[in-house]
Amino acid sequence: MPIQVRIPVQLRTLTNGEEVVSASGKSVLEIIEDIERKYPGVKDRICEADGKVRRFVNIFVNAEDIRFLDNLQTPISDDDEVSIIPAIAGG
Amino acid sequence: MPELLEKYSRQVLFPEIGEKGQARLIQSKVVILGCGALGTVQADALCRAGTGSLRIVDRDFLEESNLQRQTLFSEDDVQKGLPKAVAAENRLRQINSSVRVEGLVADVNYKNIEQFVEGADCILDATDNFETRFLINDVAVKYKIPWIYGASVGSYGLSMTVIPFETPCLRCIFESLPPPGISPTCDTAGVLAPIVNVIASIQVAEAIKILTGNSHCINRKLIFFDVWKSSWKQYEIASARSEGECPACQVGRFEFLEGKEGSTVTTLCGRNSVQINQGRENRLDFEQLAKRLRPLGAVHFNQFLLRFNLDNFEIAVFQDGRGIVRGTKDPNVARSLYAKYIGA
Numbered sequence A: 001m002p003i004q005v006r007i008p009v010q011l012r013t014l015t016n017g018e019e020v021v022s023a024s025g026k027s028v029l030e031i032i033e034d035i036e037r038k039y040p041g042v043k044d045r046i047c048e049a050d051g052k053v054r055r056f057v058n059i060f061v062n063a064e065d066i067r068f069l070d071n072l073q074t075p076i077s078d079d080d081e082v083s084i085i086p087a088i089a090g091g
Numbered sequence B: 001m002p003e004l005l006e007k008y009s010r011q012v013l014f015p016e017i018g019e020k021g022q023a024r025l026i027q028s029k030v031v032i033l034g035c036g037a038l039g040t041v042q043a044d045a046l047c048r049a050g051t052g053s054l055r056i057v058d059r060d061f062l063e064e065s066n067l068q069r070q071t072l073f074s075e076d077d078v079q080k081g082l083p084k085a086v087a088a089e090n091r092l093r094q095i096n097s098s099v100r101v102e103g104l105v106a107d108v109n110y111k112n113i114e115q116f117v118e119g120a121d122c123i124l125d126a127t128d129n130f131e132t133r134f135l136i137n138d139v140a141v142k143y144k145i146p147w148i149y150g151a152s153v154g155s156y157g158l159s160m161t162v163i164p165f166e167t168p169c170l171r172c173i174f175e176s177l178p179p180p181g182i183s184p185t186c187d188t189a190g191v192l193a194p195i196v197n198v199i200a201s202i203q204v205a206e207a208i209k210i211l212t213g214n215s216h217c218i219n220r221k222l223i224f225f226d227v228w229k230s231s232w233k234q235y236e237i238a239s240a241r242s243e244g245e246c247p248a249c250q251v252g253r254f255e256f257l258e259g260k261e262g263s264t265v266t267t268l269c270g271r272n273s274v275q276i277n278q279g280r281e282n283r284l285d286f287e288q289l290a291k292r293l294r295p296l297g298a299v300h301f302n303q304f305l306l307r308f309n310l311d312n313f314e315i316a317v318f319q320d321g322r323g324i325v326r327g328t329k330d331p332n333v334a335r336s337l338y339a340k341y342i343g344a
């Protein structure tokens, strides 16, 4: 079953302005790859060329940071919500 | 003391603060870095709350477009062309003469930040760029000063409270600066006063907890708030402290404070321009940047260089993020324009 993914403003030009998109997959990586199929360019903005999550981007599954779970291999189940949170600059 | 307690009676009645908490607050010293939207709300609230001393540091001069959200300022201040730190100091003295207020006009950088925060019991972040926030984080961790991160743009914002070596620091959560040119800023994406007030108020509440001896009540999560979507969320970050390999609070390497990370600014002789070097490898997406800047002024770019014209200034940025701001010799003005429009 597809789950909901919150897209930050920085990436919404790639998702036709959508703030929440649905995606399917058994892990965070599969979710990102599914989003990439629908909205090409997103993965490159989240991950480095070597596949690791960029250092200024944080991905949470529900309320937990994936760096302290299983990173991109963190498993996803039906009711999970994934949020992509970059730091905010404004003041 | 009795007349002071009367002045702050509504706060003293709040049992977690009480007379004891108020007495501590009156003794405390707070430094607010930045005096724009977040900074004015914070300064106003902490001044009214009776904080012993408030030091406010900001590099900018007032503009008419500040008045929509920067609550301490008036049209009169704009007409006089006052620096924000000076206008804020004047106003705060009118609000509460018991508070020692000091407004300093300066660009906070790695050479001067230690002197600004010396003796502070708490630092509030009210800056408009990532670099200064990473610098605040370094200095706060190094000297074990609690600080409160807050940032807002558009209708949403983030906040987290850092008690060095007890809670995760900013670099435990955001490991590095994002490259310039990708993050929305208040000057490119706009900002609503209500979100500024929400984020600044969260920061003030956190400061009051710390200053009144209630550190055990602080927010230990990353708070995300959106006033337009009417949503808010808290993210767990506690494990970032125990499991991370943070350069600042685990390793003790203060790259921003040592000037190894972050930008350098050089005034270009005789050319009325200032160069800003990011000192990192970047690859700017000119296409995206142009899209954001076009509503605000003329934009031209080729594969090497993007030029953006705004009033009497021109900002030219190269692919690697290096920028040249024309129309000024003042590094403060240049840094400020770069942070506002390119975003760093």
Ligand SMILES: [Zn+2]
Pocket (backbone or CB within 6 Å): B168, B169, B170, B171, B172, B173, B246, B247, B248, B249, B250
């Ligand atoms: Zn840390």
